[in-house]
Amino acid sequence: MMRELAKNKITLASAVFILIMLIFALFAPLIATYDPTRVDTKFILSPPSSQHIFGTDTLGRDIFSRIVYGARISLSIGFIAVGIAVLIGIFFGSIAGYYGGKIDSIIMRFVDIMLCFPTLFLILAVIAFLEPSIFNIMIVIGITNWMGVARLIRAEILTLKERDFVACARVMGASDMWIILRHLIPNAIGPVLVSATLGIGGAILIESALSFLGIGVQPPTPSWGNILMDGKSTLGVAWWLTIFPGLFILFTVLSYNLLGSALRDILEPRLKN
Amino acid sequence: MDGDMVNYIARRILGLIPVFFGITLISFFVIHLAPGRPTDLQTTLNPKVSYEAKLRWEKMEGLDKPIHIQYMRWLEKFIKLDFGRSYIDDRNVSEKIRERIPITLLLNILSIFFIFAIGVPLGVMSAVKRESFLDKITTVFVFFGFSVPEFWLALLLMSFFGISLGWLPISGIKSIDFEYLSLGAKILDVGRHLILPVTIAAFGSLAGISRYMRSSMIGVINQDFIRASRAKGLKESEVIYKHALKNAILPVITIIGLSVPGLIGGSVIFESIFSIPGMGRLFYEAVMARDYNTIMGVLSIGAVLTLFGNFLADIAYSYADPRIRISEK
Numbered sequence: 001m002m003r004e005l006a007k008n009k010i011t012l013a014s015a016v017f018i019l020i021m022l023i024f025a026l027f028a029p030l031i032a033t034y035d036p037t038r039v040d041t042k043f044i045l046s047p048p049s050s051q052h053i054f055g056t057d058t059l060g061r062d063i064f065s066r067i068v069y070g071a072r073i074s075l076s077i078g079f080i081a082v083g084i085a086v087l088i089g090i091f092f093g094s095i096a097g098y099y100g101g102k103i104d105s106i107i108m109r110f111v112d113i114m115l116c117f118p119t120l121f122l123i124l125a126v127i128a129f130l131e132p133s134i135f136n137i138m139i140v141i142g143i144t145n146w147m148g149v150a151r152l153i154r155a156e157i158l159t160l161k162e163r164d165f166v167a168c169a170r171v172m173g174a175s176d177m178w179i180i181l182r183h184l185i186p187n188a189i190g191p192v193l194v195s196a197t198l199g200i201g202g203a204i205l206i207e208s209a210l211s212f213l214g215i216g217v218q219p220p221t222p223s224w225g226n227i228l229m230d231g232k233s234t235l236g237v238a239w240w241l242t243i244f245p246g247l248f249i250l251f252t253v254l255s256y257n258l259l260g261s262a263l264r265d266i267l268e269p270r271l272k273n
Numbered sequence: 274m275d276g277d278m279v280n281y282i283a284r285r286i287l288g289l290i291p292v293f294f295g296i297t298l299i300s301f302f303v304i305h306l307a308p309g310r311p312t313d314l315q316t317t318l319n320p321k322v323s324y325e326a327k328l329r330w331e332k333m334e335g336l337d338k339p340i341h342i343q344y345m346r347w348l349e350k351f352i353k354l355d356f357g358r359s360y361i362d363d364r365n366v367s368e369k370i371r372e373r374i375p376i377t378l379l380l381n382i383l384s385i386f387f388i389f390a391i392g393v394p395l396g397v398m399s400a401v402k403r404e405s406f407l408d409k410i411t412t413v414f415v416f417f418g419f420s421v422p423e424f425w426l427a428l429l430l431m432s433f434f435g436i437s438l439g440w441l442p443i444s445g446i447k448s449i450d451f452e453y454l455s456l457g458a459k460i461l462d463v464g465r466h467l468i469l470p471v472t473i474a475a476f477g478s479l480a481g482i483s484r485y486m487r488s489s490m491i492g493v494i495n496q497d498f499i500r501a502s503r504a505k506g507l508k509e510s511e512v513i514y515k516h517a518l519k520n521a522i523l524p525v526i527t528i529i530g531l532s533v534p535g536l537i538g539g540s541v542i543f544e545s546i547f548s549i550p551g552m553g554r555l556f557y558e559a560v561m562a563r564d565y566n567t568i569m570g571v572l573s574i575g576a577v578l579t580l581f582g583n584f585l586a587d588i589a590y591s592y593a594d595p596r597i598r599i600s601e602k
Contacts, residue, residue: 109291109292109295110295112292112295113292113295113296113299114299115531115534116292116296116534116576116579116580116583117296117299117534117572117575117576117579118534118535118536118537118538118575118576118579119534119535119538120538120539120541120542121537121538121541121556121571121572121575121576122303122538122572124541124556124557124560124568125303125560125568125569125572126303127560128559128560128563128565128568129303129565201419201420205420205422208422208424208425209422209423209424209542212422212424212542213424213541213542213545213557214561215560215561225422228424228425228428231425231428232428232546235428235431235432235435235436236432236436236437239432242425242428242429242432243429246422246425246428246429249422249425250417250420250421250422250425253419253420253421253422254416254417254420257416257419257420258416
């Protein structure tokens with residue numbers, strides 16, 4: 001009982017943190033204390049103070065304001081990339097699971113092949129050939145991360161399609177499309193919801209790593225990853241440049257992961273421990 | 274090694290062939306995303322080259338042929354490990370990769386070793402002593418491990434152990450005076466340079482493995498044969514480490530195989546941060562310079578290495594569990 005309560009407290013804290021980040025993203029202009037791209041040569045690398053609560057970067061830009069605006073970019077990349085991945089995964093997974101046979105083995109072989117590519121290599125290669133715009137990054141993360149969802153949906157549908165209500169629908173003359181969309185996918189969506197929640201954290205991590213390497217979101221647009229770009233050159237000189245943006249990434253991803261695992265306990269109680 | 278095992282390995286190798294072709298097809302598709310043509314550097318971008326010479330060159334490279342012929346040609350070169358020349362320094366791409374592979378392999382093998390050596394005992398201990406202090410600490414550690422950006426952790430460790438304390442070097446794999454050191458000192462030197470990168474590389478997967486090990490172990494401990502071996506009076510340590518561990522470790526082998534693409538991909542991040550001259554760094558430099566031939570070479574080799582890693586994991590699994598190689602006949 002105490003354990004459940006403690007767990008709920010943690011889940012609640014995660015939800016609250018995510019909510020705050022969403023508010024940051026939605027109302028960035030109201031919350032940010034400065035223009036996130038304003039260069040101020042008088043305040044280059046100034047440590048946290050009452051004027052700049054998280055300090056300033058190598059160009060004198062206010063870190064707090066950049067983090068607030070960065071929430072917009074990083075969170076929307078997380079959401080949309082996962083949205084794309086889930087849609088592709090549901091499409092392939094449900095077709096493979098429902099039709100079985102040759103179609104299934106071709107699709108699942110394709111999934112195996114995609115899984116052979118070191119994720120980051122594939123993402124970087126595609127980005128190198130396209131422009132590293134925010135839109136392209138969403139798409140690339142989406143098309144390289146759908147395989148898990150496809151496997152989940154397929155496995156669910158394999159067992160669901162043998163159930164009586166599906167046979168019943170078929171007898172009543174429902175089309176394959178109708179059965180998949182109205183009967184199978186809604187019943188298989190639980191595990192996908194869990195994996196999508198965990199996936200948002202993963203996508204935010206990928207975006208931040210890409211931007212940190214300079215191949216993601218391009219400055220001056222702030223994202224949580226590219227604020228950290230200056231972190232390496234100022235290592236040991238300006239700790240605030242590294243600590244604050246990193247903590248925001250860490251706690252956001254942590255919140256999504258905790259929320260995802262709480263969701264799993266609710267939706268799939270049989271998996272609990 | 275018995276007949277079943279040989280049979281199993283042979284079947285797995287046959288199964289790899291279509292996957293290998295799939296990898297080359299996807300790589301080929303990715304190249305064709307590239308704007309312009311691979312000869313543009315020598316032709317369109319070179320003012321001294323006329324339009325006729327450009328066409329002649331493209332004909333020579335086979336770029337006027339239909340796409341499936343181009344793929345066959347490319348595949349033929351691929352099998353000979355000929356990825357063309359790098360746009361950066363005009364050197365053979367396969368030669369550049371060959372120089373860089375050993376250090377990346379060393380890093381990844383060391384990481385996998387530590388993931389296994391630390392993750393497995395950690396998982397076993399939290400499974401045996403569920404709800405204990407250690408179990409709770411491990412749970413917290415696991416969630417952090419999944420959530421922490423690797424490159425950020427690297428920056429923190431570099432600034433703490435490298436700069437504030439000055440204990441560990443933060444870039445490269447050897448010191449400037451490396452050539453003058455004795456053999457023992459050389460090994461020590463490389464070892465010191467590897468501590469931080471290997472820690473970072475292992476950190477994320479370590480969390481995952483200890484979690485899998487924990488749930489796998491809990492599953493086994495609740496089975497009847499464990500109760501039976503307790504009932505016949507075996508010591509608890511014997512029950513856990515001899516009977517339960519053997520069974521629980523099996524799925525973890527597969528998971529380690531599955532974490533290979535993440536590790537190899539992750540080498541881009543930590544090799545860039547620690548300035549380690551490995552394959553990840555080569556890839557990163559190639560991406561920054563849009564050096565298509567090198568990008569394609571590393572991408573395909575990375576995929577083949579992953580394929581090989583999964584293959585080894587499969588073999589290890591079937592070696593440890595005879596049911597696999599017999600049931601899949």
